[in-house]
Amino acid sequence: MKKNILGKKIAFYIILVLVWQAVSMSNIWPDNIFPSPYEVAEDLVYMASDGSLFFGIGTTLMRLIVGLAIAIAGGIVLGIFMARVETVNQTIGSLVLGLQSIPSIAWVPLAILWFGLTDAGIIFVTAIGAVFAVTINTYTGIKNIDPHYVEAARNMGAKGTQLITSVLIPAAFPYMISGFKQGWAFAWRGVIGAELLFSFLGLGFLLNVGRQINEVSQVIAIMLMIMAIGMAVDGLLFKKIENKVMSRWGLR
Amino acid sequence: MTMTKLETHGIVKYFKHESHQLTALGGVDLKVEDGDFVCLVGPSGCGKSTFLRIIAGLESPDEGEVLFDGKPVTTTGPERIMVFQEGALFPWLKVKDNVEFGLKMAGIKEEKRTQISKRFLDMMQLTKFADSFTYQLSTGMKQRVAIARALVMDPDVLLMDEPFAALDAQTRDLLLVEMQLIWEKTKKTILFVTHNVAEAAVLGTKVVVFSNRPSKIKKLFPVDFKRPRLVEDENLLDLQQEILSELRPEVKKSS
Numbered sequence: 001m002k003k004n005i006l007g008k009k010i011a012f013y014i015i016l017v018l019v020w021q022a023v024s025m026s027n028i029w030p031d032n033i034f035p036s037p038y039e040v041a042e043d044l045v046y047m048a049s050d051g052s053l054f055f056g057i058g059t060t061l062m063r064l065i066v067g068l069a070i071a072i073a074g075g076i077v078l079g080i081f082m083a084r085v086e087t088v089n090q091t092i093g094s095l096v097l098g099l100q101s102i103p104s105i106a107w108v109p110l111a112i113l114w115f116g117l118t119d120a121g122i123i124f125v126t127a128i129g130a131v132f133a134v135t136i137n138t139y140t141g142i143k144n145i146d147p148h149y150v151e152a153a154r155n156m157g158a159k160g161t162q163l164i165t166s167v168l169i170p171a172a173f174p175y176m177i178s179g180f181k182q183g184w185a186f187a188w189r190g191v192i193g194a195e196l197l198f199s200f201l202g203l204g205f206l207l208n209v210g211r212q213i214n215e216v217s218q219v220i221a222i223m224l225m226i227m228a229i230g231m232a233v234d235g236l237l238f239k240k241i242e243n244k245v246m247s248r249w250g251l252r
Numbered sequence: 253m254t255m256t257k258l259e260t261h262g263i264v265k266y267f268k269h270e271s272h273q274l275t276a277l278g279g280v281d282l283k284v285e286d287g288d289f290v291c292l293v294g295p296s297g298c299g300k301s302t303f304l305r306i307i308a309g310l311e312s313p314d315e316g317e318v319l320f321d322g323k324p325v326t327t328t329g330p331e332r333i334m335v336f337q338e339g340a341l342f343p344w345l346k347v348k349d350n351v352e353f354g355l356k357m358a359g360i361k362e363e364k365r366t367q368i369s370k371r372f373l374d375m376m377q378l379t380k381f382a383d384s385f386t387y388q389l390s391t392g393m394k395q396r397v398a399i400a401r402a403l404v405m406d407p408d409v410l411l412m413d414e415p416f417a418a419l420d421a422q423t424r425d426l427l428l429v430e431m432q433l434i435w436e437k438t439k440k441t442i443l444f445v446t447h448n449v450a451e452a453a454v455l456g457t458k459v460v461v462f463s464n465r466p467s468k469i470k471k472l473f474p475v476d477f478k479r480p481r482l483v484e485d486e487n488l489l490d491l492q493q494e495i496l497s498e499l500r501p502e503v504k505k506s507s
Contacts, residue, residue, distance in 0.1 A: 149340055149342065151310050156405060157330050158357045170344040170345075249387075250387040
């Protein structure tokens with residue numbers, strides 16, 4: 001069964017590449033508009049061999065990790081406050097919902113004005129795009145905790161910070177994980193978008209360079225890289241954590 | 253000589269039901285001696301669980317007061333530990349860490365915690381599950397963990413809210429015997445809410461029958477048979493009949 005699905009997938013991608021190759025060989029469009037998979041692969045190898053690809057990936061991931069870490073830390077704190085203090089929820093909570101609806105890319109002009117063309121600006125865009133998803137999921141998670149957990153914990157003497165760190169956060173963790181996953185998705189889109197506009201190192205920058213020098217194969221190569229990293233983080237990292245949490249928390 | 257461990261005076265509790273107010277508890281007076289095993293039975297919805305939660309300090313009464321060792325109860329305390337129907341075990345902790353939770357909150361060092369939890373894991377026959385997570389346990393095992401977690405706190409009073417309601421009959425019968433041994437060994441005062449009259453007759457030194465809403469204590473049966481008692485003990489059958497004859501009209505009124 002599982003083997004069968006994998007077989008289908010492999011067959012699909014082989015056919016996709018073959019069709020791509022066939023279309024590019026048919027010369028409907030010139031090579032510089034519609035490159036062949038071979039040319040794209042060549043560009044990838046070239047960028048890998050001169051190190052620019054790995055430097056770009058490294059730069060982007062660094063910004064992503066820092067931005068996402070800030071978003072997760074900030075989102076958890078804000079989410080807990082909203083869940084525990086009703087006034088915070090009624091006031092800041094409504095603002096959070098509003099801010100959540102702003103696409104991260106719309107923060108770019110502000111980030112450039114505030115931080116200039118720096119790493120800090122890109123990290124700001126990445127973090128602000130992700131923080132509210134983490135906030136909202138943390139809030140929902142804490143609101144949905146089985147009240148018996150909290151009662152039992154209080155009964156056994158847990159209070160204040162102890163109650164938050166030993167009961168509220170772990171009990172809300174299944175929700176928080178989906179918050180992190182959503183946050184990562186927003187951060188990933190945010191960081192690439194910001195890099196395109198800041199044009200200051202990273203994968204987004206390489207995309208932009210590809211456009212400026214009219215190198216479609218480089219653009220496609222970088223896009224494939226962005227997709228591959230996205231799939232790896234979703235499928236390997238988050239799926240594994242999610243499965244583990246779901247089964248341990250008895251939700252599956 | 254016995255001492256009064258716990259007293260309630262005129263406990264009244266209102267419930268909001270849609271637009272109107274219901275009186276769940278209509279003035280409950282109960283006196284529990286140190287070392288008593290009191291079983292509370294009553295029609296469903298009569299507020300016996302709420303009564304237990306008020307004693308635990310998880311809810312406050314609208315009128316009346318709870319006295320523990322003569323002092324009024326206002327909040328939860330480690331001397332009155334609740335065992336919930338579904339156990340309320342923490343799924344993110346191993347069995348051992350669940351059992352040690354209260355000790356950890358009290359700031360007791362790991363070495364000492366292990367020493368204490370080992371004793372209760374042994375008592376509840378959980379030693380080989382110490383490193384399991386709760387999703388790997390049967391419902392019966394989970395309740396053993398919940399009881400161990402409560403006993404570790406060394407409370408004066410154990411408050412048990414239908415802890416065996418979700419168990420299959422064999423597991424329940426086993427735990428009914430074990431519960432009597434634990435009570436004899438630890439000398440705890442126990443308040444045990446159940447809807448099962450046989451369970452109450454097997455466990456209790458006293459069985460308290462609640463009336464329908466607004467609930468009061470309708471009748472108190474002292475139970476004095478030798479232990480360990482079994483559900484099928486014939487000398488318990490008469491008592492069960494007596495309890496049932498008090499309970500049945502109340503159940504009728506409530507439905």
